[in-house]
Amino acid sequence: MASPTRPGPAVAILLARGGSKGIPGKNLKPVGGLSLVARSVVAARQARSVAAIYVSTDDARIAAEAERYGARVIDRPAAIADDTATSESGWLHALGLIRADHPAVSRLVLLQCTSPFTTGADIDGCLAAMEDRQAACAVTVIEDHSFLWTSGPDGFGKGINHDEAGQRQRRQDLPPTWRESGAIYCVRVADFERVGRRFCGPVALYPVAHPPVEIDTPLDLRLCDMIARSGEDQTTGVADARLRPLKALVMDFDGVHTDDTASVDENGIESVTVSRSDGMGLELLKKSGRFRLLILSKERNPVVSRRAEKLGLECLQAREDKLAVLDEWLSGNGLSWEEVLYVGNDINDAGPMQRAGLGACPRDAHPSVVPLAGWVVPVDGGKGVLRAIADRLLALA
Structure with a gap:
């Protein structure tokens, strides 16, 4: 003992x-x-x-x-x-x-x-x-509420946890x-x-x-x-107790809102692919009034601005030091790091992911940051990862 x-x-x-x-x-x-x-x-x-x-x-x-x-x-x-x-x-x-x-x-x-x-x-x-x-x-x-059987010495079935020769019991009475x-x-x-x-x-x-x-x-x-895939699996998610204190969702753009690729035309103008499902999830999350939402991007890019405008989300761009930027943003909004869910996908997101109350990443995030995430969302960036996060947050009682 x-x-x-x-x-x-x-x-x-x-x-x-x-x-x-x-x-x-x-x-x-x-x-x-x-x-x-x-x-x-x-x-x-x-x-x-x-x-x-x-x-x-x-x-x-x-x-x-x-x-x-x-x-x-x-x-x-x-x-x-x-x-x-x-x-x-x-x-x-x-x-x-x-x-x-x-x-x-x-x-x-x-x-x-x-x-x-x-x-x-x-x-x-x-x-x-x-x-x-x-x-x-x-x-x-x-x-286990099964009726268990074995084969007796005579070769006939014999009840293990019930008497087959007596009155049939209710399963719940076994x-x-x-x-x-x-x-x-x-x-x-x-x-x-x-x-x-x-x-x-x-x-x-x-x-x-x-x-x-x-x-x-x-x-x-x-x-x-x-x-x-039924929506009942909690294995790759996080417990409600870790999600309830969160009041802000801060998202990197490339690799989270997008699949981390871009098309560039002959004039140098970039275009990216985003998920309508992600957009709907963020819209529902915004309407709930329960979370502050922010897009935080290392680079300044008009495509990021346009996407943020379409979603009606606050956006901060061209910010190399994400920790310092978020310190200021949180202070201005009366929030603490413990109340942040930060979603990133690459090495420049490592600091905020570790500092936040909960760090998350898409399934296809860079290998350097996957081990830092408290929540590895089993969806690729730009393919519905933010919808999966929004649905989980909205499901909180």
Whole structure:
């Protein structure tokens, strides 16, 4: 039984092999606009209890994807990366290398790519359940109201959690049962190393409300993608508690309002492509009266001015030092940095993204800023990313 002393840091590990027989390249397949690897990394980064996320892989493309979204990469040896290797062997190998960065690591969060609906709040909750129960490990579970059967000695069906020979029970009257969600396993390092298995002592159960799907087949993948695109998926978003304090939406222009490309005619006049969906979202957000909206662009460009005028938005251009400009703008509007949602896509947005109450970026933002974003919106710049943000803000109760 674990001691009640304050726990050391928790580190997350994601095992992501390159090989997959059922779905070739499975871990890089998109669900709701983000790859399975990216979804797990984003969830771990949003967990307040996790100090770092490591991805152990034998695949260069997976390694690049993991680094893009802010994970550190561990090269997984071929000997523990085939179909017969246990997850425990991969986790123990990773732990030996993680200690170089986190010598005091006392808890591990073991994540699975095949469960695409994990959230940062789920990770925090599973760790908290392990601490509250002073357990050696914890697992996310889904409540199951199924009538369970087995085959008896005579070869006929026998009820496990019900008496098939008695009066049929109502489903809600069955004894409570839980099944693993397959998403999160938390362990205390000392117990895990001693036993060598994920269930290394008393187990705390942490119920989650995920769709009960693990991705093993192409049909599973299509189903999860449909669920993720239904509007009910919170995995790649942020919790309401982080959004409610926000009172201002500040947006870079190129790569956010646009797809970061421009056409130039023979007279040097630029034109860009914008999204009507973004325009509608910003119009609805403006009409709500709940947020101040600002376009902040490094360059002065007539196309930015025209777009801002059409949307009826305040616009500041030719501002190299975005931090200084926003300091002044916030002060003049009685706002604080903690009340800002800043949306950027490139290196010159790094400062405001880190300083703001919440930094966000499109899915296709430059790799240097994706790890800085508290919210990676699974939509490309200029293709509806601002509509996705507006819809999420407007949905706040």
